[in-house]
Amino acid sequence: MHYCSDATFDEDLTAISAEFKYYYECLMAPNARSVMSALKRMGELETVGMVATGHGPLLSHNVDELIGRYRNWSKNKAKAEKIVGIFYVSKYGDSDKLVQAVASGVSKTEVAVEMVDLSEDVDLQELREQASRFTGIVVGMPPASDQKIQTALSTILGSVHDKQAVGLFETGGGDDEPIDPILTKFRELGLKPAFGAIKIKDTPTESTYKQCEEAGTDLGQLLTREQSIKHMKSLDADLDKALGRLSGGLYIITAQQGDVKSAMLASWVNQASFKPLGLSIAVAKDRAIESLMQVGDKFVLNILEEGNYQGLMKHFLKRFLPGADRFEGVKTQPAENGAPILSDALAYVECEVGSRMDAGDHWIVYSTVYAGKVSKPEALTAVHHRKVGNHY
Numbered sequence: 001m002h003y004c005s006d007a008t009f010d011e012d013l014t015a016i017s018a019e020f021k022y023y024y025e026c027l028m029a030p031n032a033r034s035v036m037s038a039l040k041r042m043g044e045l046e047t048v049g050m051v052a053t054g055h056g057p058l059l060s061h062n063v064d065e066l067i068g069r070y071r072n073w074s075k076n077k078a079k080a081e082k083i084v085g086i087f088y089v090s091k092y093g094d095s096d097k098l099v100q101a102v103a104s105g106v107s108k109t110e111v112a113v114e115m116v117d118l119s120e121d122v123d124l125q126e127l128r129e130q131a132s133r134f135t136g137i138v139v140g141m142p143p144a145s146d147q148k149i150q151t152a153l154s155t156i157l158g159s160v161h162d163k164q165a166v167g168l169f170e171t172g173g174g175d176d177e178p179i180d181p182i183l184t185k186f187r188e189l190g191l192k193p194a195f196g197a198i199k200i201k202d203t204p205t206e207s208t209y210k211q212c213e214e215a216g217t218d219l220g221q222l223l224t225r226e227q228s229i230k231h232m233k234s235l236d237a238d239l240d241k242a243l244g245r246l247s248g249g250l251y252i253i254t255a256q257q258g259d260v261k262s263a264m265l266a267s268w269v270n271q272a273s274f275k276p277l278g279l280s281i282a283v284a285k286d287r288a289i290e291s292l293m294q295v296g297d298k299f300v301l302n303i304l305e306e307g308n309y310q311g312l313m314k315h316f317l318k319r320f321l322p323g324a325d326r327f328e329g330v331k332t333q334p335a336e337n338g339a340p341i342l343s344d345a346l347a348y349v350e351c352e353v354g355s356r357m358d359a360g361d362h363w364i365v366y367s368t369v370y371a372g373k374v375s376k377p378e379a380l381t382a383v384h385h386r387k388v389g390n391h392y
């Protein structure tokens with residue numbers, strides 16, 4: 001994990017748990033099947049006394065517990081019915097980090113990921129099997145001049161079918177296979193593009209990686225859409241209506257980290273503690289802003305005004321393309337923590353994420369609040385009444 005303290009070992013499990021999970025989510029979840037096979041090999045050892053990680057504390061006090069967590073998380077991921085295959089060439093251009101970003105975006109949904117590195121000696125028969133088995137196909141553009149890799153690309157094109165979704169991204173290697181003609185070929189074969197071709201003009205920045213992550217999430221959501229609708233419809237009608245009587249306010253959460261910013265409309269927000277002052281927000285695991293709400297991250301909760309929230313609500317509920325600027329045309333000013341405050345909101349509070357609880361398809365994000373202001377003292381908070389519990 002990316003965690004640094006004076007402790008050499010993992011004696012304080014509570015202190016490291018969030019970082020341990022975050023590292024898993026970003027880097028290991030997309031490789032859950034490989035984690036399972038590594039764990040199987042580790043099972044051949046009689047006892048594991050210590051896991052000497054490359055960074056973060058050495059694991060010696062909670063070895064069984066932490067290995068157990070990896071096993072449980074990976075088991076859940078590996079049994080996902082739908083799998084996105086990402087074909088790429090490692091150590092070419094900026095492919096490795098871009099691939100990780102797409103993979104972690106897909107992993108935010110209930111879809112598993114398998115990475116296929118075309119620079120290794122690929123067995124064309126196996127490649128054919130993979131390209132036809134995956135539910136979604138992602139290709140990081142390989143070098144146009146490498147004959148072996150070109151054969152692999154043709155094999156993929158010859159094995160895919162029209163029940164699959166597809167997404168392509170450039171890898172910034174300078175000699176990338178042109179992306180548009182390849183996307184056209186996939187289209188002609190009947191595959192449904194899940195996101196527009198991602199073109200890499202300059203050295204990727206954090207916002208390029210965020211764009212790739214959001215594109216990956218869009219693909220995962222496309223592949224699970226029918227399943228989610230079916231689940232919503234399967235709820236008992238009376239229970240659904242009764243649950244719908246729970247109501248909340250209307251809020252816009254905003255966050256900014258470097259050149260990456262995001263926002264979302266939320267109503268599952270509640271004050272959760274007096275000492276310290278804190279609140280909870282239920283954030284769907286596949287939300288774009290979820291990546292900016294990790295333990296220690298800061299954001300702003302903008303509170304909308306009764307009778308004057310429609311404009312902001314409509315704006316932030318638009319379907320934004322991966323990496324789009326969600327604040328275009330919206331009046332903002334920066335908060336102390338750098339996140340945008342919406343000038344038309346009734347009030348705002350600045351928050352810092354303290355912990356996150358896993359709640360099925362949402363994270364319950366608990367945050368402490370340390371600053372805030374009301375801009376319209378006479379106005380009331382917008383309230384959101386619902387009819388059913390299977391929608392917000």
Ligand SMILES: Cc1cc2nc3c(=O)[nH]c(=O)nc-3n(C[C@H](O)[C@H](O)[C@H](O)COP(=O)(O)O)c2cc1C
Nearest residue numbers: 264265266267268282283284286287288289384392
């Ligand atoms: C009235 C209303 C309330 C919502 N409240 C929440 C919420 O509390 N948590 C959440 O994760 N999404 C909530 N949503 C959904 C998101 O606002 C919205 O669909 C989301 O920003 C789009 O996903 P994306 O930001 O990942 O692109 C709500 C939507 C509506 C219409």
